[in-house]
Amino acid sequence: MQRIELEIKALSPLAIARQKPGGSIGEAVDYIPGTVIRGAVAAQILDLSNGRSTDLTKNGGDFQALFLSENPAIFQNAYPALIVDGDIVSKDTLEEYGVLPTTALSSKNKPGFKEEEDDPEKNGVFDTLIDRFCAEGYGYPYDPNCPKDGERVDATGITFYCKVDDEYHSLKVNKRLLTRVGINRRRATSEEEILYSLEVLNESQETKQNPVYYRGAILVEENLAESLRNFIQTRNQNFRLGGSTSRGLGKVEIHTKNPVDAKIDVSDRIAKFNKKLKERWDKWGVFGDPIKESPTSRTYFTLDLQSDAILTENWRRTTIISEKMLHQFAEVKDKDESLRLEAAYSSYDFLSGWNAGWGLMKDVELITNKGAVYLFSTTQPGLWIERLGELEMRGLGDRTCEGFGQIQICNEFHNVFREEAV
């Protein structure tokens, strides 16, 4: 598969609803879901080919290959990008980029990444996955406090982050509320029951002339990568994302990069994670003998959800990835009896949406929130390493072509310990 990087610049407010309004306010999500990008590209192709009324499942050509085939293109979510002096920071210079794991914690009083070594405003963020694992192994409860002021710690409140030049940044977008009213055609006054507010993502940051960018990607088979890229690039201002697109919202400019091979090698990250985990285990040895076996004989790896996932086990919705499920997702042929789910940190939410093709609401799905962390261990790493790279590329669970179920193996933020809070 080939990977086409997208840089999406917002030119007008984006109304990307989290749920269709049951009340009078439609909430907005703080990123551009892959399903929205997929819908916009599909709508554009159909409009330009006049193919809306024909059955494209039988003889749809490129459209069929991209959207309706067994291996459709994967449209990943687009998350806010880092902007410095009005320009997007290149992906090549980013050391890390993605969704912060839920195991990360920060001071309750002064949360956030430190901007300098002794930042008086922010006490820094650290990860607790490895320490929790070790504490459990040694039979202790794990209840960390802030390394700087000794006060309470809590979830960070940061969803997206990146690391550049050894500095961590949280990535956020600003939103505002637009209020609209329908006008009664006869009386020329406001129509009853048509007053509504849309929450929208701002088209620029608070400082003027500072645009908002989002960064996403499309994974597509080799033979279509170049033509899809050209299709998007030549019509880069024609795409409209989200709702209310015919009345001034949702205008974006999409820039694409040349398609590159999407293959991912995760072995370095797994090795680094294991090294840190074992070092940490030894440090915990000062508290006495462990109650669990030493991790030296096993290889550990984490699955960090980079987007919401739709997980099913035995036809039932779940928020946990079991050993059996991982075998299926990774398509490991020889069953690995030694695979063990060591820890899972996940939460759930409900999600719906609108399918323009059907003209109907999508089903309400139970989703596992992005940021969830699953820690696995095995004694047969050789079986897994290549398959995990493949899984990181394709994602897991249902509707992966819409950006659901994107994962990262051994997110490097797990190696940031409490005493080195960043």
Added chain:
Amino acid sequence: MIVLTTLSRSIDSYTVTAVIDTALCVGAGGSSGSLADKPIVRNAEGNLLIPGSQIKGRLRHECEKIARGLGWKISESPSPGNMVIRRDKEPNIFGRSEYEVLGYNETYHCLISQIFGDPVLPSRVIFEDLICTEEPENLAEFIRPGVTINRRRGTAEEKKLYFLETSPPNVSLRFKGEIHLLPNCPSYAKPLMLAGFKHIHALGGSKSAGLGWLSWETLPNFEVTDADWDCLARGGKNAAN
């Protein structure tokens, strides 16, 4: 069969520029940060603007008036329930081929819905916000006080002092934006929209009190053919009733 490299239809874009001859007052409900009771709507950078939704709604209204005058049946906007005409429940006045849209076999769509959309059919025209070309730093906040007069006493009514934020008056501010016609937009949309634009002389609130009067500096340079006019003129003919 769709092949990406051979897609040749395109979206037509046209520039629209309005010059505000008086002061403009497009209220932003729910806004904060202004002393006015009715603050003016701005984008994230602080530029004044006329929302695309207002241009679209107002132009739709004007086009509805013209089309209705030409004898076409028009569904009742903006109420979503009245805009969708189901064929099985239709009272026979919509039973014309002009109201049928390919791929929508259960509903009729009036001429206006075929351009601007309805709850079933997506819009075939895309409107952008008209954004003021003047930098916001150069435009001081202009607050216009108003008071209601008690009709009996001829003096100020109690609790009826209000403040409107408007654009600076009489400085001929330009508001510029684009409209886009999608490839499947019907051809009669061009003459209808052009005529509709020429009927719009004021936008925003307090029009009858002298705010928001404008003239169009640039209107879309549509190529209108005789066939389009003839198509519109058929409104009164062939009607089922």
